[in-house]
Amino acid sequence: MKETVDKFQVPEIEEIREDKELLQKQTKRYQKFRKGIRCRFCREKMQVDFKNTLLLSKLCNPVWRMLPRKRNGNCRKHQSLVKKAIKYARFLALIPYEGQQ
Numbered sequence: 001m002k003e004t005v006d007k008f009q010v011p012e013i014e015e016i017r018e019d020k021e022l023l024q025k026q027t028k029r030y031q032k033f034r035k036g037i038r039c040r041f042c043r044e045k046m047q048v049d050f051k052n053t054l055l056l057s058k059l060c061n062p063v064w065r066m067l068p069r070k071r072n073g074n075c076r077k078h079q080s081l082v083k084k085a086i087k088y089a090r091f092l093a094l095i096p097y098e099g100q101q
């Protein structure tokens, strides 16, 4: 009987405080991450290149479908340029249309 009681014990106040501090730290880190420019092409001032297949593979999911803007963090301008680059690279058979990476 005692074991079952121990399972449902209420956590102490100090533990709750520690959890709160951890959560605040995480949110601060997230805000720091969101502060800068999200688009990698704008941030590093590089151009979209259809020959850079390594970069294009990072902007695609494992089935070689392009990730949405919300996911890879590109701005509207660079997302449309990446779309064109991926289409061109597929046409030149640098990257596949579908399949596993």
Ligand SMILES: [Zn+2]
Binding pocket: 039, 040, 041, 042, 043, 074, 075, 076, 077, 078
């Ligand atoms: Zn951009």
